Amino acid sequence: xxxxxxxxxxxxxxxxxxxxxxxxxxxxxxxxxxxxxxxxxxxxxxxxxxxxxxxxxxxxxxxxxxxxxxxxxxxxxxxxxxxxxxxxxx
Amino acid sequence: xxxxxxxxxxxxxxxxxxxxxxxxxxxxxxxxxxxxxxxxxxxxxxxxxxxxxxxxxxxxxxxxxxxxxxxxxxxxxxxxxxxxxxxxxxxxxxxxxxxxxxxxxxxxxxxxxxxxxxxxxxxxxxxxxxxxxxxxxxxxxxxxxxxxxxxxxxxxxxxxxxxxxxxxxxxxxxxxxxxxxxxxxxxxx
Numbered sequence: 001x002x003x004x005x006x007x008x009x010x011x012x013x014x015x016x017x018x019x020x021x022x023x024x025x026x027x028x029x030x031x032x033x034x035x036x037x038x039x040x041x042x043x044x045x046x047x048x049x050x051x052x053x054x055x056x057x058x059x060x061x062x063x064x065x066x067x068x069x070x071x072x073x074x075x076x077x078x079x080x081x082x083x084x085x086x087x088x089x090x
Numbered sequence: 091x092x093x094x095x096x097x098x099x100x101x102x103x104x105x106x107x108x109x110x111x112x113x114x115x116x117x118x119x120x121x122x123x124x125x126x127x128x129x130x131x132x133x134x135x136x137x138x139x140x141x142x143x144x145x146x147x148x149x150x151x152x153x154x155x156x157x158x159x160x161x162x163x164x165x166x167x168x169x170x171x172x173x174x175x176x177x178x179x180x181x182x183x184x185x186x187x188x189x190x191x192x193x194x195x196x197x198x199x200x201x202x203x204x205x206x207x208x209x210x211x212x213x214x215x216x217x218x219x220x221x222x223x224x225x226x227x228x229x230x231x232x233x234x235x236x237x238x239x240x241x242x243x244x245x246x247x248x249x250x251x252x253x254x255x256x257x258x259x260x261x262x263x264x265x266x267x268x269x270x271x272x273x274x275x276x277x278x279x
Contacts, residue, residue, distance in 0.1 A: 003194025012263035016237065016244045017255070039200040043270050046203070051238050054215060060150065061216030066108040070122040071100060077126060078096045081133055 002030040007037045011044055096133045103146050107153055113220055114157045114235060116228070128153040158250070161232050165251040182227050186264040189271065201278050222272035226265055233258060234265040
């Protein structure tokens with residue numbers, strides 16, 4: 001009989017590889033009797049979905065402000081950087 | 091295009107690039123450097139920018155290349171140990187094991203999150219994710235992000251970072267346990 005630890009490993013690995021028939025059956029049996037592992041399975045799937053939805057939906061994080069000093073520094077670097085277009089035309 | 095464009099890129103997209111970088115590297119200075127490297131690379135390659143993609147998407151694409159280089163470097167500098175005695179590995183394993191009792195049951199019953207994450211704004215969601223990633227070991231966070239965010243195939247992750255599939259699966263299992271625990275703590279607080 002699988003322990004919850006084993007079951008959680010199979011649930012996780014099921015996201016990354018194909019489980020064997022034997023593993024699948026063992027996991028189904030365990031999930032049938034175990035509320036916590038059923039929740040774990042749901043949450044792992046949920047997390048993946050939420051992350052990928054935010055990600056591929058272009059809903060990327062924008063909450064951090066690039067610090068002033070860094071902006072100044074980068075602005076200077078960009079200014080000093082030779083303009084490739086004008087170099088090639090001269 | 092005039093030379094003033096890159097400065098506008100900085101104004102309009104600098105903070106988005108910075109926020110994105112911070113999801114992947116923990117050090118703020120390193121994240122600033124990545125923004126700078128990205129804009130410089132964009133400046134060099136700007137004639138290759140196709141107007142049909144959004145500028146931000148294009149810049150994020152360049153930043154992703156920089157981040158992957160960083161991940162490869164970190165992975166080379168701190169190679170993944172084969173021996174279970176290794177300290178990093180032991181700490182990771184111990185933290186994962188804390189989720190379970192000695193006979194392999196959950197040490198605390200899991201809580202149903204319900205729809206609580208629906209109440210989160212985009213920025214709240216990402217800052218929670220960032221906070222939970224920061225609680226993982228850097229190696230765990232790297233692999234988790236590549237797999238769950240970047241949607242890279244397991245084979246590809248193994249190849250890029252020179253690790254075995256077994257090692258990847260074990261690490262992802264621990265990372266998911268850690269993320270779950272952290273999210274539960276925050277969602278059900």
